[in-house]
Amino acid sequence: MxxxxxxxxxxxxxxxxxxxxxxxxxxxxxxxxxxxxxxxxxxxxxxxxxxxxxxxxxxxxxxxxxxxxxxxxxxxxxxxxxxxxxxxxxxxxxxxxxxxxxxxxxxxxxxxxxxxxxxxxxxxxxxxxxxxxxxxxxxxxxxxxxxxxxxIGGGGSVHEAFIHDLATGRRSGVLFTDDIRCxxxxxxxxxxxxxxxxxxxxxxxxLAGSDAVSRHELGVLIADREALDASLLTAGCRAGTDSPGALDVRLDSTRTQRTLRTTLRGARDFLRRER
Ligand SMILES: NC(=O)c1ccc[n+]([C@@H]2O[C@H](COP(=O)([O-])OP(=O)(O)OC[C@H]3O[C@@H](n4cnc5c(N)ncnc54)[C@H](OP(=O)(O)O)[C@@H]3O)[C@@H](O)[C@H]2O)c1
Missing domain, CATH: 3.40.50.720 (NAD(P)-binding Rossmann-like Domain)
Incomplete structure (x- = not known):
């Protein structure tokens, strides 16, 4: 094609x-x-x-x-x-x-x-x-x-770059435990x-992954994959802050997944495999 x-x-x-x-x-x-x-x-x-x-x-x-x-x-x-x-x-x-x-x-x-x-x-x-x-x-x-x-994947996303910077002390910030995606x-x-x-x-x-994870859990998974110090990732709550956007959004891909040969793996699975 x-x-x-x-x-x-x-x-x-x-x-x-x-x-x-x-x-x-x-x-x-x-x-x-x-x-x-x-x-x-x-x-x-x-x-x-x-x-x-x-x-x-x-x-x-x-x-x-x-x-x-x-x-x-x-x-x-x-x-x-x-x-x-x-x-x-x-x-x-x-x-x-x-x-x-x-x-x-x-x-x-x-x-x-x-x-x-x-x-x-x-x-x-x-x-x-x-x-x-x-x-x-x-x-x-x-x-x-x-x-x-x-x-996410292979270290090339903006999300992975952000975690890398946090876990190496290049920048500071909080990773929310109540901000959840797939x-x-x-x-x-x-x-x-x-x-x-x-x-x-x-x-x-x-077409989302099968695991719902918080920004903080995602950060820890990425830091672990890269053998970085996950204890440098500060956890916090987004509820009550003035940070804009949705808190907990879980795309359910069950119906689409049934029609696909490709498995949409969850973050816990693919980030552990990438170690
Ligand atoms: N990244 C995520 O986590 C995420 C999550 C959910 C959905 N999505 C969706 O996934 C898609 C891809 O995201 P991504 O992270 O791969 O994006 P990305 O890396 O930021 O790439 C954006 C692309 O759009 C091009 N672009 C920017 N302005 C343009 C314009 N005015 N006209 C034509 N092209 C333009 C950029 O070209 P240049 O590089 O040359 O500027 C680049 O090729 C988007 O539809 C996004 O909404 C992304």
Whole structure:
């Protein structure tokens, strides 16, 4: 297949590009500011805020599948408008679409969220992702909306870099014990997303790991994997602080997992294996 990965220079995008290329697909990966340097990948600049760049990329690459892993957190023009602009263009072009979304669309009020749950975002980032989801779901029912949680793996994520800095004393901070998510390994996530491009899937899918862990437990698991001193990780409670965002959001991926060959491992499992 011919696959276009928007945000191919990002953490998830690079893993998607590498796996897709290694399994024999023709891969174009896009970037906003700087191209990647992986062999076998065709790199294209594509800013989701610019319609003409999207049109040019689709015309040049003629993709069977478009995966959108591009975002800039709370930048509405990229994360909401840009995602919708790309989805409209991909649909008009006849490409299958996978829009990567986030557990940030939920407030945490219900704690457990399966694929049927209605978004109730409490941050600008969550609102932008929810807006993109809603538009894409309504005008392109065949598209896949792939929601995920904290993306971890191989030391390359911002979350792992943060823990590394805390556990080596390069920065200070508190890891909350009541801030809970279902982290996923980047390799599992990319493999699952590529499975979802096969045309047999549509609509909302949940691709989170099977373990619900607090930020503090996640930090300890990462520190242990890297043989760092986990006692330097300060535990605290987020409830009652003015830190924005949801507290406890657990994506339930049971329904999607049943349809996949890829196992979405839990953080306790994959971080112990990575030791
Ligand atoms: N990271 C997580 O823990 C997490 C959790 C849940 C969901 N997600 C979702 O997973 C996806 C990938 O996340 P990630 O952590 O891999 O992201 P990332 O590493 O921050 O990469 C973001 C990508 O988007 C590109 N980009 C930024 N602004 C753009 C624009 N205006 N137009 C086009 N491309 C733009 C970046 O290009 P440059 O590098 O060239 O600037 C980069 O390729 C996102 O949809 C995110 O919402 C992530």
């Amino acid at each position: 011919n696959i276009l990965i928007a945000g191919g220079s990002g953490f998830l995008g690079r893993e998607l590009a590498q796996q897709a290329w290694a399994t024999g697909h023709a891969v174009t990966a896009t970037f906003a500011t700087r191209a990647g340097d992986m062999p076998g990948i065709h790199w294209l600049p594509m800013d989701l805020r610019r319609s003409e760049e999207i049109t040019a990329a689709l015309r040049e690459t003629q993709p069977d599948v478009v995966i959108n892993a591009a975002y800039r957190k709370a930048d509405w023009a990229t994360t909401a408008d840009g995602a919708i602009r790309l989805a409209v263009a991909a649909t008009q072009h006849g490409s299958r679409l996978v829009q990567v979304s986030s557990d940030a669309i939920f407030s945490g009020a219900d704690v457990h969220y399966d694929e049927s749950a209605t978004p109730d975002p409490v941050t600008p980032y969550g609102a932008a992702k929810a807006a993109a989801e809603t538009a894409i779901r309504l005008f392109s029912p065949d598209a896949v909306i792939a929601r995920t949680s904290l993306i 982290p996923v390994h980047v390799a599992d996530l990319a493999r699952a997303i590529l499975e979802l491009t096969d045309g047999n899937h549509a609509g909302v899918c949940h």
